[in-house]
Amino acid sequence: MTVLEGIEPEPVFRYFEKICEIPHGSGNTKALSDFCVRFAKQRSLRCIQDEMNNVIIFKQGTAGYETSAPVILQGHLDMVCEKTPDCDIDFEREGLSLCVEEGFLSAEGTTLGGDDGIAVAYALAILDSDTISHPPLEVVFTVDEEVGMLGAAGIDCTPLKGRTMLNIDSEEEGILLVSCAGGVCVDCHLPVSREEAEGIGVKLTLDGLTGGHSGVEIHKGRSNANQLLGRVLNEVQKEIPFSLISVCGGKKDNAIPRVAEAEIAVASGDLPALELLIERQSDILRKERSTVDEGLSLTMIAGESGRFRAMDTSSARRVIATLLNLPGGVQRMSADIPGLVQTSLNMGILSAGEEEVNMCFSVRSSVGTEKEALVSRLANFMELVGGSIDCSGDYPAWEYRRDSALRERLIEIFERQYGRKPEVQAVHAGLECGLFAGKLPGLDCVSLGPDMTDIHTTGERMDLDSVRRTWDYLCEILRCLK
Numbered sequence: 039m040t041v042l043e044g045i046e047p048e049p050v051f052r053y054f055e056k057i058c059e060i061p062h063g064s065g066n067t068k069a070l071s072d073f074c075v076r077f078a079k080q081r082s083l084r085c086i087q088d089e090m091n092n093v094i095i096f097k098q099g100t101a102g103y104e105t106s107a108p109v110i111l112q113g114h115l116d117m118v119c120e121k122t123p124d125c126d127i128d129f130e131r132e133g134l135s136l137c138v139e140e141g142f143l144s145a146e147g148t149t150l151g152g153d154d155g156i157a158v159a160y161a162l163a164i165l166d167s168d169t170i171s172h173p174p175l176e177v178v179f180t181v182d183e184e185v186g187m188l189g190a191a192g193i194d195c196t197p198l199k200g201r202t203m204l205n206i207d208s209e210e211e212g213i214l215l216v217s218c219a220g221g222v223c224v225d226c227h228l229p230v231s232r233e234e235a236e237g238i239g240v241k242l243t244l245d246g247l248t249g250g251h252s253g254v255e256i257h258k259g260r261s262n263a264n265q266l267l268g269r270v271l272n273e274v275q276k277e278i279p280f281s282l283i284s285v286c287g288g289k290k291d292n293a294i295p296r297v298a299e300a301e302i303a304v305a306s307g308d309l310p311a312l313e314l315l316i317e318r319q320s321d322i323l324r325k326e327r328s329t330v331d332e333g334l335s336l337t338m339i340a341g342e343s344g345r346f347r348a349m350d351t352s353s354a355r356r357v358i359a360t361l362l363n364l365p366g367g368v369q370r371m372s373a374d375i376p377g378l379v380q381t382s383l384n385m386g387i388l389s390a391g392e393e394e395v396n397m398c399f400s401v402r403s404s405v406g407t408e409k410e411a412l413v414s415r416l417a418n419f420m421e422l423v424g425g426s427i428d429c430s431g432d433y434p435a436w437e438y439r440r441d442s443a444l445r446e447r448l449i450e451i452f453e454r455q456y457g458r459k460p461e462v463q464a465v466h467a468g469l470e471c472g473l474f475a476g477k478l479p480g481l482d483c484v485s486l487g488p489d490m491t492d493i494h495t496t497g498e499r500m501d502l503d504s505v506r507r508t509w510d511y512l513c514e515i516l517r518c519l520k
Contacts, residue, residue: 040055046506047506053159060073065185094176097175103174117150118494125496141501148496149495161179185290187433204486218471219253221401226399230353231352236344236346242270244334247294247297251294258330259367286388289386356424368381369382386400449462451515
């Protein structure tokens with residue numbers, strides 16, 4: 039018996055469980071893409087798989103819908119792969135271990151990948167059904183959404199005839215998303231020089247932060263472990279001489295990092311003072327951030343005495359100053375839409391090599407010029423400290439469409455099913471809708487999905503009842519788009 043057997047809607051959860059058995063982190067979606075292609079061929083459905091492993095599956099309209107305008111169903115194949123320190127999963131080769139508890143689905147020790155595995159499961163269940171009424175369908179599965187929407191940027195949309203699109207990549211039932219921020223990935227490169235250093239090797243670890251999605255949770259004030267590490271190192275250098283060996287933290291530019299580490303070397307006689315300082319800083323940070331990061335811990339582990347390839351004094355000071363002073367978090371709230379973050383950035387990845395320290399940011403804004411200004415700010419600061427930047431994965435904002443027949447139809451259907459009106463919102467997180475709108479002139483698009491919490495973290499959970507209700511809603515939408 040499978041974990042999800044007997045839970046309704048059975049076809050959706052059957053496919054979701056199959057998806058979770060296949061490794062599909064960003065950059066590793068070939069196997070899941072091939073699974074979707076085999077699915078289509080087994081059902082004699084026309085299918086296109088491009089060189090990036092994006093997949094488009096076509097299905098004719100059901101009886102009475104043959105001449106209706108096509109509808110695009112769209113989601114992405116890749117997931118964010120995060121795991122707890124004690125989890126030994128190999129995301130490249132192993133599937134997830136699912137767990138159902140108190141009406142919620144999660145994965146043991148890892149992210150669940152409900153973002154966006156549930157979209158793939160919904161779409162496959164619809165394509166597999168011979169009882170659901172629907173117009174002609176064009177089902178689009180993109181790759182590498184979580185690392186810059188690369189699949190949506192590279193896909194050839196020429197085969198798509200539909201101009202009505204349901205993007206299933208939202209995480210709050212009852213909220214229809216109709217606009218989103220644009221974004222870009224900014225890699226900041228800081229050259230460093232190294233020299234031989236002697237001392238006791240010490241590892242400093244910031245752990246237990248809440249983390250989260252840098253588009254969805256950036257306004258909640260959750261600490262960024264990478265930038266908080268810069269603050270700790272700055273406090274240490276005020277009182278204790280040390281050599282900086284390495285810094286690291288975070289794995290995804292769009293995930294608020296929960297853990298960051300630094301390796302330093304200190305004189306043996308300074309260890310007692312360092313222990314007291316770290317204990318003091320730990321108390322300060324826990325008191326400051328107890329509301330949003332109640333699990334925060336700052337620890338040190340002293341190793342053996344030895345010689346290390348450490349950054350020279352100038353390089354170490356520039357690294358610490360950069361971590362301490364580069365901007366992070368919310369930069370501007372929207373003056374037009376109450377509660378909407380307009381512009382933000384997140385240092386999601388920090389790493390150190392032999393010759394440079396790299397800091398990778400996800401920059402977002404619903405105003406293109408503000409996004410450009412923030413990128414320029416990063417470039418100017420990096421130039422001042424002797425570094426540089428590279429930009430990739432630039433994607434446009436999805437602008438609000440004042441006249442949307444699809445939006446009005448979805449509101450009407452929702453009110454009929456739920457007995458209340460849905461919320462219509464813009465979102466700060468990036469969605470692929472902007473890229474598709476740019477490629478498909480006149481596209482009318484709405485994004486929806488079931489309730490999920492703490493996506494991109496090991497605490498990710500999906501509400502089973504919400505999945506069922508959203509399935510009913512989605513099927514009714516298709517029935518009504520005749």
